[in-house]
Amino acid sequence: MKKNVSFSFNGSEYTGEEGQSVAAALLASGLTQLRSTRFNEKPRTIFCGIGICFDCVVTINGVANQRACIVTISEGAQIVSSQ
Amino acid sequence: MIAVIGAGPAGLAAARVIALSGVAVTVIDAASKPGGQYWRHRDSVTGYKAGRSRKYFDSIQNHPLITYINGAQIWSAIRKDNSFHLNYIQDGVERTLHCSQLIIATGAYDRALPFPGWDTPGSMTPGAAQALLKGHGVVAGTRIVISGTGPFLLPVAVGLAEAGAEIEGVYEAQSPLRWLQSPLALLLNPEKFFELVYYAKKIKKYGIAIHFGRAITQFTAGTAQVSKIRSDLTMNNLGTRAVNCDVVASGWGFVPDLSLGGILGCSQAVDGDGTVVFHVDRNQKSSIENIWVAGEATGIGGSDLALVEGEIAGLSAISRRIPLALRVNKMRKQLFARALQRSYPVGNGWQDWLEDDTLICRCEEVSCSHILDSVNELKAEDSRTSKLFTRAGMGLCQGRVCSRNVCELISEAKQVPVVDSERIAYSNRPIAAPISLGSLADGIAEQ
Numbered sequence: 001m002k003k004n005v006s007f008s009f010n011g012s013e014y015t016g017e018e019g020q021s022v023a024a025a026l027l028a029s030g031l032t033q034l035r036s037t038r039f040n041e042k043p044r045t046i047f048c049g050i051g052i053c054f055d056c057v058v059t060i061n062g063v064a065n066q067r068a069c070i071v072t073i074s075e076g077a078q079i080v081s082s083q
Numbered sequence: 084m085i086a087v088i089g090a091g092p093a094g095l096a097a098a099r100v101i102a103l104s105g106v107a108v109t110v111i112d113a114a115s116k117p118g119g120q121y122w123r124h125r126d127s128v129t130g131y132k133a134g135r136s137r138k139y140f141d142s143i144q145n146h147p148l149i150t151y152i153n154g155a156q157i158w159s160a161i162r163k164d165n166s167f168h169l170n171y172i173q174d175g176v177e178r179t180l181h182c183s184q185l186i187i188a189t190g191a192y193d194r195a196l197p198f199p200g201w202d203t204p205g206s207m208t209p210g211a212a213q214a215l216l217k218g219h220g221v222v223a224g225t226r227i228v229i230s231g232t233g234p235f236l237l238p239v240a241v242g243l244a245e246a247g248a249e250i251e252g253v254y255e256a257q258s259p260l261r262w263l264q265s266p267l268a269l270l271l272n273p274e275k276f277f278e279l280v281y282y283a284k285k286i287k288k289y290g291i292a293i294h295f296g297r298a299i300t301q302f303t304a305g306t307a308q309v310s311k312i313r314s315d316l317t318m319n320n321l322g323t324r325a326v327n328c329d330v331v332a333s334g335w336g337f338v339p340d341l342s343l344g345g346i347l348g349c350s351q352a353v354d355g356d357g358t359v360v361f362h363v364d365r366n367q368k369s370s371i372e373n374i375w376v377a378g379e380a381t382g383i384g385g386s387d388l389a390l391v392e393g394e395i396a397g398l399s400a401i402s403r404r405i406p407l408a409l410r411v412n413k414m415r416k417q418l419f420a421r422a423l424q425r426s427y428p429v430g431n432g433w434q435d436w437l438e439d440d441t442l443i444c445r446c447e448e449v450s451c452s453h454i455l456d457s458v459n460e461l462k463a464e465d466s467r468t469s470k471l472f473t474r475a476g477m478g479l480c481q482g483r484v485c486s487r488n489v490c491e492l493i494s495e496a497k498q499v500p501v502v503d504s505e506r507i508a509y510s511n512r513p514i515a516a517p518i519s520l521g522s523l524a525d526g527i528a529e530q
Binding site: 002017019020021023024025027028032033037038039040042043044045046047048049050051052053054055057063065069070072 | 113114115120125175192193195202203204205206207208210211212213214215218219220221223340445446448478479480483484517519
């Protein structure tokens with residue numbers, strides 16, 4: 001059994017399993033949108049899954065443009081959608 | 084000191100043979116765990132012949148001559164005098180690794196082709212579905228359609244089915260009869276037959292339906308349109324049907340990541356299928372003194388070939404003799420790699436699937452009509468000029484996803500074949516990963 005890790009995304013609380021990426025934990029919680037695009041405001045989430053495409057970028061603890069598919073969730077992390 | 088970049092099969096094989104020969108080696112990798120994409124895992128590696136990974140993982144974790152730096156994203160590499168400086172970010176801190184010899188084993192990522200709706204959440208690459216499952220224990224969806232070309236689609240489908248997803252069909256673009264063109268490759272690689280049987284049993288067990296000559300040509304949330312296509316991927320108008328699903332995973336072979344070797348000046352060549360790869364000699368030596376390249380970055384060939392190339396690169400780097408058996412093995416597996424190219428070609432027919440507003444560059448949201456306008460109205464002659472007009476390929480991914488597609492779209496529009504120098508140009512980028520100015524300004528912590 002993996003340890004649970006709690007973090008917030010856009011102000012709501014989520015829980016994932018230790019070692020999971022931000023994108024994986026949020027997808028497992030049923031969330032299908034990580035951000036909106038700059039120009040057309042279209043929803044985006046994980047696409048390549050391995051840090052190549054930068055489609056899943058979010059702001060983690062104030063640091064922008066972090067790839068949600070490769071950054072591991074950490075206890076108390078404050079994550080918001082990149083604009 | 085010898086450094087190996089990448090802890091996938093090629094990098095692990097190189098590091099292991101070097102350490103077993105009594106020479107110290109450092110392996111630096113972006114992921115937190117060894118294995119690369121192929122042996123990506125959470126607790127233990129699963130899948131076909133997963134046990135093969137054990138001896139390599141044991142070496143990298145326990146061998147006293149191997150230093151393993153994980154979670155390290157290299158963003159630039161510099162050749163200075165007789166050494167290489169690899170600048171990387173680890174836990175938000177910038178550091179530099181110095182080495183005198185370098186083995187590059189940076190692997191590859193899925194090639195994605197655009198289709199209407201490929202930017203809708205739920206559409207992803209098979210590699211993403213695989214990484215979510217193997218690396219994070221998350222099944223990408225409940226009803227999944229898999230499409231594209233190549234043998235990689237099978238392990239992805241089987242893995243997802245084993246984890247409880249409903250596979251609503253695997254749509255392989257090419258006919259299996261294409262393998263008849265490569266009898267020698269099949270004859271010389273009999274072990275591939277056992278791998279096929281392994282997957283065939285699982286496909287039967289989970290009742291996965293495999294359809295040939297079809298591809299996902301459209302996706303809207305909840306529904307994929309699957310069309311009958313020709314071998315060049317054009318739609319043959321013999322039928323399109325709707326398949327209910329929440330996830331589509333579509334992948335068209337692989338693109339090697341050339342960033343770091345490109346920055347260091349390693350010469351490149353265009354492979355038969357248009358893939359840009361490093362040019363290496365029979366000992367995996369690149370055009371630059373003291374740099375070797377192994378694995379997918381020298382041509383897409385799968386993990387079996389990567390393991391052999393890694394071992395050859397490692398032995399060559401410490402000036403050991405390469406056993407004849409290893410050379411024969413490499414030739415055999417290279418023959419199989421060429422058979423893969425013949426069996427799973429990716430023609431330009433995907434352009435048939437596009438609508439005017441289909442995005443080609445996801446990052447900068449550049450549509451098909453934007454790109455064609457830059458050619459027809461603004462008279463862009465090549466993808467570089469079109470990029471300057473449209474910003475296609477200028478987003479965060481630096482064109483990793485779209486540049487080949489943009490180039491081939493323009494080539495079709497102008498009816499001019501793509502020249503090798505253009506392919507090599509779009510495969511290279513001045514920095515390997517974005518870095519914040521803050522991290523740069525904080526300076527380098529010496530390693």
